[in-house]
Structures are given as C-alpha cells and as structure tokens.
Amino acid sequence: MPHTYIERIGSHVGEQVTIKGWLHNRRSSGKIHFLVVRDGTGFIQVVMGKSDVGEEVFRRADHLGQETSLIVTGIVRADARAPGGYELTASNLDVVGVAHDYPITPKEHGVDYLMDRRHLWIRAERQAAILRVRHEVINAVRDFFNADGFILADTPIFTPAACEGTTTLFPVPYFEDTTAYLTQSGQLYNEANAMALGKVYCFGPTFRAEKSKTRRHLTEFWMVEPEMAYADLGDVILLAERLVSAVVARVLDRRATELKVLERDTSKLDHVHPPFPRLHYDEAAKILIEKGRPFEVGGDLGGTDETVLSEQFDRPVCVTHYPAAVKAFYMKPDPEQTDRALCVDVLAPEGYGEIIGGGQRLDDYELLVRRINEHNLPPEAFEWYLDLRRYGTVPHGGFGMGIERAVAWICGLEHVRETIPYPRMLYRLYP
C-alpha cells in the first residue's frame, strides 16, 4: 500500500491509503474508535469500526497512549465536518512504537516545563504551525533575493574582532591562545562581498551575549543581511519595503492553515504593501513626546518607544536619520545634517518593534578612520575593511532583518522563544 502524507490526502478521496504517524488523541464509543493521527504534515481523524477491522485489530487501539506511533490503512472520505475536511475509515492498524504517559497533555503546562521538553513540545499543533511559518518566511526571503539577482555569500561565524563593540560578544578560545568572537552581524564582510559580486546577502545565525530577559531577545538568532554596491539610503528603503511585503504576502498565500491554527487576525497583515510610511527621527521624537513618552531627543529609541510609534500605523514604518551618535561607526552621515546617519529602522506594527535595521555605509576612507578611532576600535582589526575604501570605494548600503522577530510578528506571538525550534536564552541551553 503506498504511503500517503496527510497534507496530500485530499487527492486520494475514495482510495485506500496508508498513513504513518502518531496518535494525537483518542476517544471511543463502544464499537468505534475515533483516533486523531498526526504525521508531521497534518492531522486526520481515523474512524475505526469493530465490524470493519475485526476484534483483534480493534483491540490494538483500545489502550493506545498519546504519541504512540502507528500505521493505519483505510479509505479516504471527504467530510465537511471533519477538521481538514477528510476522514479515514480504517481497515487496519499496526502499532510501531508504544508511548505511555506522554508528558505533554492537553492540559495547561507552564512555559519552563514545556521548554524543558521542547523536543516533544514541537509536536503540538500550535508549535508545529509556527515552525512551518518560519520555514515559509525563510524560503520567501531566499526566493526574494535570488529572484532579484542577489548572490548568497556566507559571512564567517568566527570573527577576529567585534563589529559593534565588545560587551555582548561571545569569545571562543581558538587555537594557540587566539580568541575568536562569534559573529553579531555579517555586515562588514557583506560589504567586501558586494564589491566582488554586486548584490549579495548572507543568512545565518548571529549571537548576542545579552543578559536581558525580554520577549524580543535570544542569544542565538538568525538574520538575513542584503548588501548592494552602488546603492544609497533610498535604494535600501525600497528593498526593505519590497522584502517585507513579499514575505508577508507569501505566508498569507501559502500558510493560511497554520495562521488559522495560530488564530492570527490576518486582516492586520493585509495592509502590508509598499510604500511604508516614513518618519524622520525628528518627527518620531515629536510623536513620542506628544504621546507622553519620557523621550530625550538625541537618544536612541527604546523598546517601548518603538511599540508606541509602530502602533500609529497599519503597516511597518520606516524611521530614518537617527542621530549618528547612537548608530554604528560604519553609518554614512547625512551630508546635509552631519550629526545624522543615513539609516533606517523598520518597525513592525502591532507593537512588534524593530525587525530591520540598516542604511548607507560610510564610503570615505578618511572619515571611516576617524570614526574607528572615535569609537575606540582597534584600527589593525579594520585594516581589511579600510581596503574597501582604498580600492575603488562606491556608495553602498544594506540592512539586516531578524528572522525570529519577523516570524513572531507574522504569527502574532507574545515572545520570540517559540519562533525557533531550540531557543537559546540567558537560562536556556537545553535541550
């Protein structure tokens, strides 16, 4: 009997198929077992009548524990009342591996309890749905850049120096008394790659040794970072708008089932089309003060500031021209207002805060040297980076988008910890 995945069961109505999965739920009424089976691609109700399968097979299903693995053969029936629209009328059932006292039951469990059992928790309908949305977001991002002529160029995880200060770096003993630092951003390498390949992106894990315990932070998170040679801030903003819109549209299109499981109000995502509203930092500051935030002009936006701002709009908002002093050393200053950076942060709506940060890079050799000194960065570590300004410098720019924050927003989650299979946090390194 050919093995069929539940997600494709609709093309086998009236046919006999075999599914291989796990028992999600069971109830029995005398001579019928109702088994909800999951196989990783979906859930289906199996109806097993004693008269159809015979006494012996029927008895096999009498005491099956949740998450018992099993193989069921039966006829697919369309049934509008069934979740998913189909049912299986069983003709046989084989138990593959038993399960007793599965620790995650339909009752409520605390988050720590579930996180300790993350390897099992991901079997839950809601968690599996989030991971499928994550899969879709990542593939939407990659397809977007590939179709647009970007070349994937991986930047190193082991780096010899910090990109943006050292306080939140993870040092790793390398060989012979050398220390490597885990990357916080592929940014600097991306710039070199863009000079070689035109338009590039990197997409990998990045690390922050942050002791903060907020709903937006992980110590290990995935980031996509595009970088374009011969591009200015305007190009960067256009790219960010197009990317975010494409990703949201793709998830709405292909993961409607999952968003429904998550009870996501997708009407909130329908507005995510370019152009996004743009706010100069000064306008943003004005709104924050009007809204009663204790905001100090000249400073960076805090998490709550971002939340307040993003709540003003029905789609992501681009905040530009932050004070150069609060941004990284490699940002290009606005020639018309040199204390401002040609930068953009994209804040997701519904209070999700920054999902993208980027801008135009400093392409002037002398000014870059000055900035490296002002930031007390070790100049020798940036010799190679300065070469990009020595040999055929060009205007260029790009951004980084954090995948977990984007997934949290699109799924409508409280905390980023559910957006990745095995979240790593201050007190979480297991499983």
Added chain:
Amino acid sequence: MPHTYIERIGSHVGEQVTIKGWLHNRRSSGKIHFLVVRDGTGFIQVVMGKSDVGEEVFRRADHLGQETSLIVTGIVRADARAPGGYELTASNLDVVGVAHDYPITPKEHGVDYLMDRRHLWIRAERQAAILRVRHEVINAVRDFFNADGFILADTPIFTPAACEGTTTLFPVPYFEDTTAYLTQSGQLYNEANAMALGKVYCFGPTFRAEKSKTRRHLTEFWMVEPEMAYADLGDVILLAERLVSAVVARVLDRRATELKVLERDTSKLDHVHPPFPRLHYDEAAKILIEKGRPFEVGGDLGGTDETVLSEQFDRPVCVTHYPAAVKAFYMKPDPEQTDRALCVDVLAPEGYGEIIGGGQRLDDYELLVRRINEHNLPPEAFEWYLDLRRYGTVPHGGFGMGIERAVAWICGLEHVRETIPYPRMLYRLYP
C-alpha cells in the same frame, strides 16, 4: 540613464546603457582605451575612442588603476570575438573612487598572501565564479528539499553536549559558569524535528576544532542534514542519490559560464545520475587490498582509501555497512549482521572523498542506552534524545552533506579553502 547589470547586457544590444563597476584591466592604443570593466555580475570590454568622448573624458581614463570604481555610459554592441559576446562603445565615463597599487595583480601570488587579502581576492574572476557556483549549489539543495516536502527546521549552534565525542569541540563560556559547545551536527535535534514535522532538514554552519591541515578540512563549514521519520537505509540512499544528482544537474545547467572560467572538465560530471554504484564495506575492503592499500579490515576508511575507491567509478559511490565500531553511537546495527551499521557514506568521484555520511538511526530504547554507556557519553545529556524512543519511536534516518566538499568537487578544486568566502582554518581567522 537606467543602470544595467553586465549579466543582462545581451538584452540591450544597440541601446545606450549605463554600467557601474570597477576597472579590471586596461590597455590603450593611441586614441582608443580598451577597458575591461566588472560589476560583480560579469565582465565587459569598454571601447572608448577619443573622438567619441572628447579630450576631457578620454583623459580621465589615461591613468586609472586596477579596481578603480567607475560609471560608464555607452552603446551595447554584439561582438562574437569579445569575451561574453558583447562590447560597450563608451560615450561617457565617470570615476567614482580611485584605486592605486591594487595589491592583487595579474601576476602570481602565494596562497597566504591571497588569503590575507581574501576580502579583495574574491573580486578575481576565478574566485567570484567559485562563489557563484557555491550560491547555486546551496539554492539547488534548498529547492530540492522544499520541493520534496521537507521542512527547514534550524538546529541550535549552542549545544549543551557533544554529538560525537568531545576532542574536536569548541567550548564557549556561556552565562554563569555554564559551557556551551558549538554544534558539530544538527543530527540529534533533526531526529526530534522529524518526529514533529515528518521530513525535515537543517542547514547551517558546523564546527570542528580539528588541528589537521588537510585540503578537505575547515574549522567552520556548512552542512545540510535531512532527516525522515518512517525511513530506512534504502530510503536514505535513494534520497542522497537524488539530491547529489539534482545539485550537479542544476549547476551544469545554470553555471556553465562559471564552470568554463574554472576550466572544469564537465564531461566528468555528466555521469552523475542515479543509481550510484553501491559497495558493501566488505567489497570496499577487498578492492582496497587488491589495490595494495595497507588497509585493516574492521577499521574506518582513511582519506586516501576513499580516494582510491572513488577513482574506480565514474559517478559517486555509496559505501554501506561499515563496522558499527567505527561509526557514531546512534547508528542502527544491521539486524542480520549486528556488528555492522546501517550506514552509508557517499564518496565523490575523481578522488574527492566523502561528501555525504548518514544512515538509519537506532530506534530501540534499550540498545540506545547501552550504546550511550559504551561510548562513555554522559547519559543525563541524552535524556531528551532518549525521549524520542520512549514516546512513539519509529524507524528513521537521514544524512549530512558538507557544502564545501561538494562545491570543491563540482568546481574541480584542489582545496576546500576557496569554496567559502572567508575560510576558517587552524592558522586562519583573518580577515
């Protein structure tokens, strides 16, 4: 004037276009400059006649150094003699950023010299071609798995314990006296993910603190690892064959230009179609002994053994049923020969050695506990992994494919160090 990328110049013959790039090469003959310009997507010869552009513009190009960044406007002409098939007859040229004494000239440089300048070396035609093949390989892999119903589920980089012994692990001080280890494989987590999502893959950087300096080793390398629930060794081999064949076919189809730059003899890749020859370990041992290798039956294959074996075939060869003793603790023993593992290594032809290693996993709880003890692994670190056998265990399997080795083989390179933008090795952490 709209900006055109060189790779799309063929659709603008007879039109005036602007290209933005860098000077790769220059020669002049009296009243004509011949400028070879690259823009990251390709190379084109710009022909600039003094009478066409006037004295002033012509003079700008008199002393341009290699890698000067420049913007050229001109008419596209088809010319069968030109490399790439097109030329640009310039009507204007603007210098964006000068470059003097670019350190990588057409003359020969040593590998260390070039690796110290890797951020510039990747601008070279050959290096850029390799990175484009890498991009294609990675996207071919992802498209293959996505089209086949696999879900991307990222496994953690920070792990609490070693997957296969501790001697080649990089420890990282985590918070409050905890130690994290950089992942060597997503394998164990993949198994949990497959039980949740059916068919999964992870794709990320992995780390080996290996002090060996061979042409096949990096300390940081990328690996794709698929894992399937309800699968046996046969399924794993079929998947590996299909994957490798699909990747090679895609590169041959889409990166012919790059393979030509690399002077790759592509006839060697034309045979890469399923089925691949299969060799039981015992047969492999027999061949090695016949070929005069000092091979000890019962031991693992060394690099040279792999080379000798793979040279016997015109396509990758699958070596199966290694002694269980030389394989990881999580391999399922062959029920008919319990000292053998249900495993497969795929060796690339032309002496490239192992590109894939995998097999069927041990799905029996008792036996797995015994193996963990035999391997002196800390049982508490594997409690979660044992849960996968406690709650609905199923036959399952998968493999890992190293991207850099696959790219080295497909490109026909001597050493894996050129297959990644910033290789990390024993003595190489910069740039």
